Amino acid sequence: MAYLESALVVYLRAMYYPEGFAFPLKAIDLSTYAIELGREAATLLMLGAVARLAGSPGWGRFACFAFLFGLWDIWYYIWLKVFLNWPESLLTWDILFLIPVPWIGPVLAPILVSLLLIAGALRAMQLLDKSTRIRVDRYDWLGASTGALLVLYVFMEDIIALLMQGGVKAVLALVPTAFNWTVFLIGYALMVGTALRIASRSSAFSRSSASLR
Numbered sequence: 001m002a003y004l005e006s007a008l009v010v011y012l013r014a015m016y017y018p019e020g021f022a023f024p025l026k027a028i029d030l031s032t033y034a035i036e037l038g039r040e041a042a043t044l045l046m047l048g049a050v051a052r053l054a055g056s057p058g059w060g061r062f063a064c065f066a067f068l069f070g071l072w073d074i075w076y077y078i079w080l081k082v083f084l085n086w087p088e089s090l091l092t093w094d095i096l097f098l099i100p101v102p103w104i105g106p107v108l109a110p111i112l113v114s115l116l117l118i119a120g121a122l123r124a125m126q127l128l129d130k131s132t133r134i135r136v137d138r139y140d141w142l143g144a145s146t147g148a149l150l151v152l153y154v155f156m157e158d159i160i161a162l163l164m165q166g167g168v169k170a171v172l173a174l175v176p177t178a179f180n181w182t183v184f185l186i187g188y189a190l191m192v193g194t195a196l197r198i199a200s201r202s203s204a205f206s207r208s209s210a211s212l213r
Helices: 002-016 030-054 059-084 108-129 138-172 181-212
Strands: 093-097 103-106
Touching: 002 059, 030 059, 059 108, 103 108, 103 138, 108 138, 108 181, 138 181
Parallel strands: none
Antiparallel strands: 093 103
């Protein structure tokens, strides 16, 4: 899937950025943009379908989806490096996603998120293989959702602000220079801390249950 995704991007860049991808963005027609939105949605559906087939109901399927998503994202950039020798560095800016509005950020940011997804998914799969119940309370939900929202906010904040102020023309004129690493890392730390808390509690509960038996 990562190979196919990167191959499509190679073709798009040959059409719209023959001199090499860089900000500011170039305008594309609405029909092509709609097709791109559909392609991204279809990618998520395909990853979800594989996760549904591969994982056990509930957390098993979620863990499979997180693992596949993280692996896909990292290999997407590996293949782009093979095909185009791009990105130049982990701090190179990229369009990360288009739904519901374009996400932008340095390549390092989504890779960090993908590594967390992979690590968390592998730990969850390990616990589930031992028939351990994944225990999540309301504080876990609050920490994970707050962290995720902060990360998503950082990815989309510039685009949303420009759309509200000047519309599509303002977005097309954007040349990003500063990434809000402070808010991103706060959100990332919340997600990491929540994942560690869930794993620790689930493991402790498993040991407690085993001792009772």
